[in-house]
Amino acid sequence: MWEYTDKVREHFLNPRNVGEVEGADGVAEVGSIACGDALKLSFKLDENKRIKEARFKTFGCASAIASSSALTEMIKGMTVEEAMKVTNQDIAAYLGGLPQEKMHCSVMGKEALEKAIANYLGAPAKEPGAQIICECFGVTDREIERAVRENNLATVEEVTNYTKAGGGCGNCHDAIRQIVERVRAEAKPAMRPKMTTIQKIRMIEEALEREIRPSLKHDGGDIELIDVVGNRVLVAVRGACAVCKASDITLKHFVEAKLRDLVSPDLTIEEVAP
Amino acid sequence: MKTVYLDNNATTQVAPEVLEAMLPYFHDFYGNPSSMHSFGGQVAKKLGEAREQAAALIGALPDEIVFTSCGTESDNAAIRSALATHPERRHIVTSRVEHPAIRSLCANLAGQGCRITELPVDKSGLLDMEQFEKSLTPDTAVVSLMWANNETGVVFPVEKAAELAHERGIPFHTDAVQSTGKIPLDMKKNTIDMLSISGHKLHAPKGIGILYVRRGTRFAPFMIGGHQEKGRRGGTENTPSIIGLGKACELAARNLEAENRRVKRLRDKLETALLGLIPQSRVNGDLVQRLPNTTNISFEYVEGEAILLLMNEYGICASSGSACTSGSLQPSHVLRAMGVPFTMAHGSIRFSLSVYNTEEEIDFVIEKLPVIIERLRGMSPFWTSVAQACATS
Numbered sequence: 001m002w003e004y005t006d007k008v009r010e011h012f013l014n015p016r017n018v019g020e021v022e023g024a025d026g027v028a029e030v031g032s033i034a035c036g037d038a039l040k041l042s043f044k045l046d047e048n049k050r051i052k053e054a055r056f057k058t059f060g061c062a063s064a065i066a067s068s069s070a071l072t073e074m075i076k077g078m079t080v081e082e083a084m085k086v087t088n089q090d091i092a093a094y095l096g097g098l099p100q101e102k103m104h105c106s107v108m109g110k111e112a113l114e115k116a117i118a119n120y121l122g123a124p125a126k127e128p129g130a131q132i133i134c135e136c137f138g139v140t141d142r143e144i145e146r147a148v149r150e151n152n153l154a155t156v157e158e159v160t161n162y163t164k165a166g167g168g169c170g171n172c173h174d175a176i177r178q179i180v181e182r183v184r185a186e187a188k189p190a191m192r193p194k195m196t197t198i199q200k201i202r203m204i205e206e207a208l209e210r211e212i213r214p215s216l217k218h219d220g221g222d223i224e225l226i227d228v229v230g231n232r233v234l235v236a237v238r239g240a241c242a243v244c245k246a247s248d249i250t251l252k253h254f255v256e257a258k259l260r261d262l263v264s265p266d267l268t269i270e271e272v273a274p
Numbered sequence: 275m276k277t278v279y280l281d282n283n284a285t286t287q288v289a290p291e292v293l294e295a296m297l298p299y300f301h302d303f304y305g306n307p308s309s310m311h312s313f314g315g316q317v318a319k320k321l322g323e324a325r326e327q328a329a330a331l332i333g334a335l336p337d338e339i340v341f342t343s344c345g346t347e348s349d350n351a352a353i354r355s356a357l358a359t360h361p362e363r364r365h366i367v368t369s370r371v372e373h374p375a376i377r378s379l380c381a382n383l384a385g386q387g388c389r390i391t392e393l394p395v396d397k398s399g400l401l402d403m404e405q406f407e408k409s410l411t412p413d414t415a416v417v418s419l420m421w422a423n424n425e426t427g428v429v430f431p432v433e434k435a436a437e438l439a440h441e442r443g444i445p446f447h448t449d450a451v452q453s454t455g456k457i458p459l460d461m462k463k464n465t466i467d468m469l470s471i472s473g474h475k476l477h478a479p480k481g482i483g484i485l486y487v488r489r490g491t492r493f494a495p496f497m498i499g500g501h502q503e504k505g506r507r508g509g510t511e512n513t514p515s516i517i518g519l520g521k522a523c524e525l526a527a528r529n530l531e532a533e534n535r536r537v538k539r540l541r542d543k544l545e546t547a548l549l550g551l552i553p554q555s556r557v558n559g560d561l562v563q564r565l566p567n568t569t570n571i572s573f574e575y576v577e578g579e580a581i582l583l584l585m586n587e588y589g590i591c592a593s594s595g596s597a598c599t600s601g602s603l604q605p606s607h608v609l610r611a612m613g614v615p616f617t618m619a620h621g622s623i624r625f626s627l628s629v630y631n632t633e634e635e636i637d638f639v640i641e642k643l644p645v646i647i648e649r650l651r652g653m654s655p656f657w658t659s660v661a662q663a664c665a666t667s
Contacts, residue, residue, distance in 0.1 A: 002579075012583065018653050033656055034616040036577065036597040036605070040655035057655035061579035061596070065653060137603070160603065167603030 004062060005096035005206060011066035016073050019055045026120030030112045035137050035164060037064045037105065041112040043075065043120075051075050051083060056112075063095075063102040070094045071109040080117055086110065087150055088162075093199045096206040097262065103162045107147060133175050136168025141179060148183040156180070195264065201228050207262040212255055216241060223255065231266045233259060236273070247271075275589040278635045282475075283424050283452060283568060283626035284593055288518070289477040295521040296479070299514040307511055308502065317513050324520025328484055331523040332469070333460035340485045340506045341516050342497075345451040345472030346375040348485035349418070351496035351507070352447040352468040353379055356416035357388070358494035360445070363415035369393045369401065369430075370611035372420055373449055375470075377607070380418075389413070398560035399428035399612050407438055414444045421469075422453035425595055425608040425624055426559030427568025429453065433464040440465050445491065451475055455526030456533055456565050467491045473515065477628070478522035482515035529629050537627050538566035540636050544625060545569045547640040552647050558595075558614055558622060567627045570595070572618035575657040576650040581623055584646045590639055595622040617656070 004012075020027075024042035031038030037060030046052035054072040058065050070091055075083045088106040092098045098106055130140035147153060147162045156176045160166040166176050195203075204225060216222055221241030226234040235255070241247045248271065256269040279287070305314030307321050325336040342348045353366065353376070368380055370392045380390045391409045395401055401419070410417070417439045422429045436446040447468040453459060455476035461469070468491065473482035487493050487506065499508020549555055554574040573581065578594030585592060595606030597620060604610065605619035614622070625639075651657040 009583075012580070013587065015653065020658075029655065033575070033620070036603065036616075036620050038655055057653055057658065059575065059654040059656055060577050062583045064577075065580060164603050 002063070002099050002102065004066075004099070005210065007070075007094075007096040007206075008063055008066040008098065011069040011095065012062040015056075015065055015069040017053075017055045017069065018057065020057060021053050021055045026116040028112050028115035028119055030115060031060070031108055032138070033059060036060065037108060039064070039068050039108050039112045041068070041071070041109075041116045043116060045080070045120075049079055051078050051080075060105065060108075061102070063098055063105040064108065066095055067091050067098070067105040067109045068112075071113060075113065080120065083113060084117055086113060088147075089151065089195070090199070093195075093203055096210075097203060100158075100161050103151070104164050107162050111143070133179070134163075134165035134168065134172045137164040139163050139165035144176060144179050145183050148180050149187060153180060154184065197228060200263065201225070203263045204228065204233060204259060204267075207259055211258050211262060215254070216250075221247070221250075226272055231264065231268060233267050233269045234272045235269060237271060278588070278590045278631075278638055280625040280627055280631065280635075280639065281591045281593055282628040283427075283624065285474045285480065286477045286628055287630060288474075288479050289522060289525055291525060292478055292518045292521045296514040296518040299517055304513075307513060308500070320517050321511060321513065324516045324523075327520035328471075328523045331459070331527045332454065332471075332486065333462045334486055335489060337504070338461070338486055338489055340487055340503045341511060341519075342483040342485050342507055343481055343512070344483040345373075345449065345470050345475075346483075347496070348470035348472075348483045349373075349375040349447075349449055350379055351485050352470060353383070353416060353418060354496050355468070355492075355494045356445050356447065357383070359492035360415040363413050365389045365391070365411055365413040365415060367391045367393065367406070367409050367414055367417045367419075367444075369395065369419055371395055371399065371423055371425075371428075371608045372418070373424055373451065376418055376420070376449060388415075393419075395428075395611050397613050398563075399423060399426050399558070399608070400560055400563060401430055401435075403431065403434065403438075406435060410439060410442050410444060412442075414439075414442070416445050416447055418447040418449065420452070421448045421450040421459075422456070422565050423559070423608060424452045425593075425606055426570045426612075427452070427565035427626075428559040429457065429563045429565065431563075432466065436464055436466045452565060452568075455523075455530065456567055458530060461486065461488070473519040473522060476522050476526050478519040479515050482512055482519050484519070532629055534566045537629055537631070540631055540633065541567055541569055541625070541627050544627075544636050544639060545571065548643055551640070551644045555647075556618065558609060558612065558618070568624065570622055570624045572614065573621040573623065573647050574617050575654045576621045576647055578621055578623060580650050581621065581646060584649070585642070588638075588642050590642065593624045593626075595624065596620045 021042040021044045025045050027042045029040045040057040043051050043054040054075050056068040056072050058068040088110040091106040091109045130142040133141050143163055144165055151162055153159050156166050156173050159176050166173050220239050222238035224236045226236055237247050251269050259267050303317055305317045307314055307318035325339050328339045329336045384390050419430050419432055419435055421432050432448045439446040445467045448466055449470045451472040454471045467488050469486040471484040474480040495506050497508045556572055558570040578596030582594050595609045597603050597605045609619040
């Protein structure tokens with residue numbers, strides 16, 4: 001069973017904005033039934049050119065439905081320019097994170113949004129010169145390049161998790177590997193996408209709640225997030241942890257390791273007086 | 275919330291009688307059956323009884339039963355033994371719809387120089403016996419075909435296939451993990467050389483299995499160690515689980531008739547009702563050559579994981595052959611081998627019943643599932659266009 005966050009489950013069980021907008025300004029369909037997921041997105045602008053209404057229809061698993069629901073909630077009230085800046089990472093962060101193997105659901109949301117905006121602007125839907133790399137799932141080199149760049153992907157497996165490319169017959173693995181190497185070589189410095197502090201705090205809170213607190217509480221302890229300064233995570237320990245001699249080891253080896261794994265590898269944890 | 279467990283091809287509940295039979299052998303009678311003292315010896319005697327119970331279920335002789343740790347170990351032991359005892363042969367015949375225990379093993383052996391023939395199946399999941407015969411060569415070391423398929427319940431004519439293999443001097447193995455206890459199985463009436471059984475599919479615990487090895491079959495052990503199981507499987511016996519499996523085999527023999535009457539009736543009721551209530555749904559696999567407890571139904575234009583998670587909200591447990599649940603990005607290899615179209619494969623659900631399921635549980639699923647499918651179809655972009663096409667035509 002997949003480890004979905006409560007937010008994913010909630011959006012799956014009570015999806016917002018299902019349907020199609022009548023007289024939509026922008027419409028797009030991505031994915032296909034063969035691939036196992038597909039999304040039809042439509043939106044309408046108000047007189048101030050802000051997105052008034054956004055609706056979706058999705059065929060797919062729980063995280064595909066939740067990602068679509070989240071996307072429609074996120075872009076409401078945005079201008080087209082603002083909506084263009086929404087990334088797949090934003091969609092995943094809004095849901096408190098997605099399992100690695102399900103990140104492609106957030107990428108599908110991003111693609112639908114981009115295509116719907118292109119439809120509104122009257123721009124060509126397909127990027128010129130794009131070439132299909134993965135025949136099984138119809139993924140182009142442009143799509144792979146962008147997923148690698150925006151999500152700092154390093155392996156074929158990660159590319160598959162984010163775009164599905166390479167998840168079928170496996171014939172394209174060498175081609176994907178070459179794209180990964182090329183993109184990473186081109187963009188060596190500052191590869192990791194910048195997370196806003198709000199996103200970071202939200203993901204840290206989520207990780208604490210879901211992955212860390214239950215273990216600490218099991219031993220009668222607890223932890224509280226005090227502040228996040230850059231990559232420094234300031235916390236205070238509570239309950240049994242406050243009097244435990246080993247709590248600094250727990251913080252370094254468990255809490256910090258977990259946060260690095262789940263949120264960002266650059267984080268360091270610091271204990272502050274409560 | 276009450277759990278409605280319709281996932282018995284994945285695993286089963288340990289029968290209360292089985293648990294009761296096992297319990298004394300953890301704490302009170304913990305002796306090693308190989309010991310010289312009577313404290314251990316009394317356990318050895320119990321193992322002998324379990325061996326007889328297991329043998330009785332499949333019409334075997336007690337010394338043809340080798341206890342292993344699981345079905346996967348039994349499969350590994352069988353194939354590797356056939357290769358080891360026929361070192362001059364390097365060809366294996368199997369099918370495209372085998373369990374990963376055989377498929378992955380064969381893929382691994384292919385990397386070590388073996389040649390593998392994976393026989394195709396037709397759209398009902400059945401084998402072409404003519405093609406099977408043609409695939410057998412003087413170089414074939416072993417044939418391994420499953421008795422019944424775990425996803426669709428489709429039953430292969432393994433007894434006939436074993437005879438065809440034997441005419442050419444080729445050993446025959448079958449993975450009978452899903453069929454044991456569900457359909458009659460009598461080793462006196464066939465010529466199958468080796469057969470795998472898993473305890474947890476027939477109300478014994480996880481972590482115990484059987485490899486049946488017919489008397490006179492050349493055998494090389496997979497697990498090398500002590501003299502346990504007459505040197506055919508080293509390692510101190512998992513005494514409580516073996517005793518539990520013995521009891522489970524006795525119960526399975528007793529329940530076989532109920533399995534084929536009551537369980538089959540409930541399965542048929544569920545299947546007929548769902549197909550009647552839910553448009554654009556169909557059964558995957560042959561309707562006749564099939565286990566009495568399994569039905570695999572596809573609901574077009576919806577995705578299996580979403581169906582499972584909504585069923586989960588009602589406490590209903592089943593499985594899906596969709597890509598999202600398989601951990602890979604493609605739907606089940608069994609449905610693909612059968613040529614089930616993508617629109618159907620992604621929305622496939624396997625219901626597998628046991629003697630513990632009740633009429634009320636089946637009625638509950640019949641009540642909830644149409645609502646779940648309708649809800650997901652309401653969200654599906656494909657369903658809208660299909661519904662429109664139907665309305666205008």
